[in-house]
Amino acid sequence: MKSLASRLLPMPMHSVLLLVSWLILNNSVSPGHIVLGAFLAFTIPLLVSGLHTPQPGIRRYGLAVRYALMVMYDIVVANIEVALKIVGPLKNLQPALIAVPMDITNDLLLTVLASTISLTPGTVSAELSEDRKWLYVHVLNLEDEEALIRQIKQRYEKKLREMFEC
Amino acid sequence: MLTWAITIATGMVCIALLLNLWRLYLGPDVPDRILTLDTMYINSMAMIILFGIFLKSSLMFEAALLIAMLGFVGTAALCKYLLRGDIIE
Amino acid sequence: MNFYVELFVSILLVTGAGFVLIGSVGLIRLPDFYTRLHAPTKATTLGMGCLLIASMVLISFTKGAPSVHELLITLFLFITAPVTAHMLAKTALHYELGFTEKTKGKELAEKARERVSPADDA
Numbered sequence: 001m002k003s004l005a006s007r008l009l010p011m012p013m014h015s016v017l018l019l020v021s022w023l024i025l026n027n028s029v030s031p032g033h034i035v036l037g038a039f040l041a042f043t044i045p046l047l048v049s050g051l052h053t054p055q056p057g058i059r060r061y062g063l064a065v066r067y068a069l070m071v072m073y074d075i076v077v078a079n080i081e082v083a084l085k086i087v088g089p090l091k092n093l094q095p096a097l098i099a100v101p102m103d104i105t106n107d108l109l110l111t112v113l114a115s116t117i118s119l120t121p122g123t124v125s126a127e128l129s130e131d132r133k134w135l136y137v138h139v140l141n142l143e144d145e146e147a148l149i150r151q152i153k154q155r156y157e158k159k160l161r162e163m164f165e166c
Numbered sequence: 167m168l169t170w171a172i173t174i175a176t177g178m179v180c181i182a183l184l185l186n187l188w189r190l191y192l193g194p195d196v197p198d199r200i201l202t203l204d205t206m207y208i209n210s211m212a213m214i215i216l217f218g219i220f221l222k223s224s225l226m227f228e229a230a231l232l233i234a235m236l237g238f239v240g241t242a243a244l245c246k247y248l249l250r251g252d253i254i255e
Numbered sequence: 256m257n258f259y260v261e262l263f264v265s266i267l268l269v270t271g272a273g274f275v276l277i278g279s280v281g282l283i284r285l286p287d288f289y290t291r292l293h294a295p296t297k298a299t300t301l302g303m304g305c306l307l308i309a310s311m312v313l314i315s316f317t318k319g320a321p322s323v324h325e326l327l328i329t330l331f332l333f334i335t336a337p338v339t340a341h342m343l344a345k346t347a348l349h350y351e352l353g354f355t356e357k358t359k360g361k362e363l364a365e366k367a368r369e370r371v372s373p374a375d376d377a
Contacts (some may be wrong), residue, residue, distance in 0.1 A: 024327055136348075235331070
């Protein structure tokens with residue numbers, strides 16, 4: 001038997017997110033919008049909680065914020081690099097398809113990692129092997145395969161594992 | 167200065183949209199065309215936001231948000247269709 | 256309005272539009288589908304980010320009250336762009352689109368299509 005609180009608010013984090021995004025969407029903090037947002041934040045999780053599959057939660061929020069900032073910085077820097085490569089001479093380009101070994105098998109972590117790889121310009125995650133051990137990544141300009149794989153593992157995967165602690 | 171910046175930016179986005187149209191015509195395969203359509207809806211969002219800045223109104227925001235959502239769903243549905251021959255599995 | 260605000264917004268607008276344009280130029284110039292995929296999905300995210308921040312700053316200053324709802328579009332784009340890119344890459348692999356001549360590791364495409372690990376001899 002679940003407690004009353006967990007039955008009334010099956011997904012507390014989602015409720016907070018819904019309320020905040022409702023307020024941002026309406027661009028106001030007037031009492032009327034807070035009441036309406038709170039109503040939506042209360043009812044929508046009740047209606048959709050049946051579809052919810054448990055996922056590992058973030059354990060260390062400080063690390064998550066640092067991860068987001070680091071990815072943001074990487075996006076800006078790498079974007080400028082890719083932009084220069086696009087307008088520069090194309091014959092120096094070395095596209096490649098590489099396979100990156102994965103240590104994590106969890107759905108959510110894999111999704112976050114694949115999205116991070118796709119967001120940082122120059123790499124697109126193309127396909128995941130059925131046993132979830134290899135991620136196929138297309139690279140716009142491959143300089144050093146070892147270094148790229150090491151960067152993905154050290155810079156992103158390790159931090160993600162620390163963040164979710166699994 | 168701001169008026170000039172808006173004019174230049176709008177011109178650049180216009181050229182980008184024309185280039186997209188050229189790629190849409192060239193093809194050569196269906197995924198290329200989907201990618202181009204995806205780029206086109208993002209570029210038209212840029213256009214709408216520039217127009218909103220020009221009018222100094224936030225009314226255009228809703229239109230941009232709608233295009234973003236419908237465009238994403240459209241691209242995902244087209245990809246699914248090409249992958250499986252079916253949109254809903 | 257403050258001169259520096261106007262300067263900041265103008266710079267953001269022109270950079271953002273520049274990134275959008277570069278994305279489309281890449282769409283035309285690059286040789287095969289997989290390389291073309293890199294240009295718009297990325298350059299456009301940063302371009303749109305710049306434009307939306309410019310809109311946020313400008314409307315906040317003209318109305319005198321902070322306007323944050325552009326953040327929603329930015330977040331939405333940053334969440335959906337990698338998903339779209341991944342789905343398109345997957346579609347292209349299963350559609351057996353060709354790579355350009357000098358692509359390294361072309362033989363991996365077969366393995367990726369079968370979704371097996373690269374060491375398997377399928």
